[in-house]
Amino acid sequence: EKLMNGTIVPATPEPLSPACSHRLWPEIENTVMEQVAMAKLGVGECGAGWQLFAEDGEMKMYRREEEMNGLVVDPLKAVHVVKGITGYELCHYFFSPQYRYDWETTLEHMVVVETISEDTIVFQQTHKRIWPASQRDAVFWSHMRKLSDDQDTEGPGLWAVVNKSTELPNYPANxxxxxxxxxxxxxxxxxxxxxxxNGGPVTREDISCKITYCSVVNPGGWAPxxxxxxxxxxxxxxFLKRFTAYVINQTKDKPITF
Ligand code: 18C
Structure with missing residues (x-):
């Protein structure tokens, strides 16, 4: 860019996300890249040991038995294809706090601890207790983003939400x-x-969404x-059946949002 006085200054790059000046940003950026790359891999490609443990129509769920310091931390990977909704819509309902109690059945209480930006929020959640274990809570950042799709740069692309635990002095663990x-x-x-x-407008009949959901939860303390x-x-x-049914129901009479 050339200023009035003739000095050449480098053009300022477009901000990637409104959250990019936040202290958590480097971690968010790295985690999103890593998690999306992992999610894109098929169960055959991301190492041995994935076993199918649940299947219902298009939905398939795999897990890998893993332990860490004696605690079960089995990674989960689920794939599903759902008709009539977009990736943006699924991510929007998964990310936005106002809908969480509608679909998250394990939730007891949710607090928005910090709104970093429109696409990045820190949550504290208390989940229902399972006997005989102690009740669990979680503090995590959540970030929603559109990703460019290598195969189809003009298309509706890919959307992702990544959640990752973080530490907050005001919400100490245990x-x-x-x-x-x-x-x-x-x-x-x-x-x-x-x-x-017929060349007519795209309706909900003409769209579907390929979903990949990956999760690793460390229970944090003893649990049988x-x-x-x-x-x-x-x-x-x-969760996956209820959540997708919820989004179908919420969007059925609304215009399609890509
Ligand atoms: O991804 C999901 N939801 C997001 C928004 O809420 C977010 C939350 C993840 C929740 C992580 C699990 C927290 C502990 C839950 C305790 C279990 C409660 C069950 C109550 C049943 C009545 O990312 C969707 C998440 C879908 C949740 C699936 C359950 C995960 C079980 C993990 C168990 C780990 C701790 C177990 C504690 C003791 C068990 C004996």
Whole structure:
């Protein structure tokens, strides 16, 4: 850029996200890149040991049995294809605090701790207690972003939400009755459009969304492995079915948002 006095200054790059000056930004950036790259890999490509543990129509859920210091931390990877909704819509309802109680059945209480920007929020959540373990809570940042799709730069692209545990002095871990869990979650959504043959406008009949949901939750403290794995097996399919049905229902009479 050339100033009035003739000095040449480098053009300021467009801000990537309104959150990019925040202290958490480097971690958010790195985590999003890493999680999206992992989510894009098929279960065959990202190492051995993935076992299918739940299947329902297009939905498939895999897990890898893993332990860390004696705690079950099984990574989960789910894929699903849902008709009639876009990747943006799924990410919007997953990210936005105002809908969370509608679909998150394990939730007891949610607090927005910090709104860093329109696309980046820090949450504190308390989840329902499972007998005989202690109740769990989580503090995590959540970031929503559009990604450029290598195959289809003109298309609706890819949207993702990444959630990752963080520490906050005002919300110390294990201070009250809750044990703090540590989570890394990625929801990656790709909209697929079937252009209508008559050349007419695209309707909800013509769209579908390919979903990949990856999650690793460290329970943070003692929890019986058998109970924990049973909770996994029940709660993850329940979550993905309920959440996608919720988004279909919320959007069915609304204009399509890409
Ligand atoms: O990704 C999801 N939701 C997001 C928005 O809420 C966000 C939250 C993740 C929650 C992480 C799990 C927190 C602990 C939950 C305790 C279990 C409660 C079950 C209550 C049943 C009545 O990313 C969707 C998340 C879908 C949740 C699936 C359940 C995950 C189970 C993980 C278990 C780890 C701790 C277990 C504690 C003791 C168990 C004996």
């Amino acid at each position: 201070a009250g009755k809750c044990v703090r869990v540590y989570l890394t979650v990625c929801l990656l959504c790709q909209t697929l459009v079937n252009p209508p043959k 492995a058998s109970v924990l794995r049973a909770v996994y097996k029940r709660e993850y399919p329940k």
